[in-house]
Amino acid sequence: MKKLLLLFLLNYTVASFAQLTNEDYKTVVVEFINAVKNNNQILLDSMIRYPIHRQYPLPGIKDKTEMQQRFKEVFDDDLLQQILQSNPAKDWSAVGWRGIMLNNGELWIDYDGSLLAVNHQSAWETKKRQELIAADRSKLNPSLQKYVEPVCILKTKKFLIRIDALENYNYRYASWPVNKTMADQPDLIISKGELIYEGSGGNHHYEFKNGVYTYDCSIIIMGEDDSPPAILTVTKGKKEILSQDADMMEP
16 A cells, blocks of 8 residues: 655646756755755754654654754665755756655755655664554554554544554544543544545545544645644534544654
8 A cells, every 4th residue: 555644745746747947946956965965964954844744653853853863764875875866957856836856756845945855764764663553553442453554643622533544545533532542442433534635735634424424634734824733523414513623643
């Protein structure tokens, strides 16, 4: 199954690629490459737009202190060589307003040179992620231990919500009262959920139907400054009966 990255820059089409012809864009790419080449940590720190998300359940990188500690985990020799050996005019592509990507989206920078996302996963991260998934599975209520990949955990003021990917691109929703743990029996489990993308900005939502009720978990990647990370909305028929902001929980 395809990796389920909660990174907004994965949602693009081949038709939107454009090799760099704008000299200003080439300049920012060259500056980024040179910062990596010269191991200029101070300059790199100033170029990174935090947080840098990692594939769940790997924890995201919140600030420059964490990046300094985990730099080699993310920027392994393979990714460093891709950056250092890249040709700004051929290996980097402008993808609309979303930014500039290296190769097939291994890494993204903004048009001002800011690092937006690293989709490359090092061998260390791959191994660590599998260890985290195994540990996560062992702590789950037995009714939830069968899944392909964990997607995310949300927490509202009243609910703890878990979304997992199942076979055939189906998704499962499980929820508890906020004071319970995932080792407890969930109050509600809904399978056959659907992932729906909202335009090209990366915002997306998971929709689950349970009789006349629809449970919608919106993941907000591109929003206003005061937008919550996620929103839980429940409707009965066409009537909204609940809406709560949600935090994305770290593993």
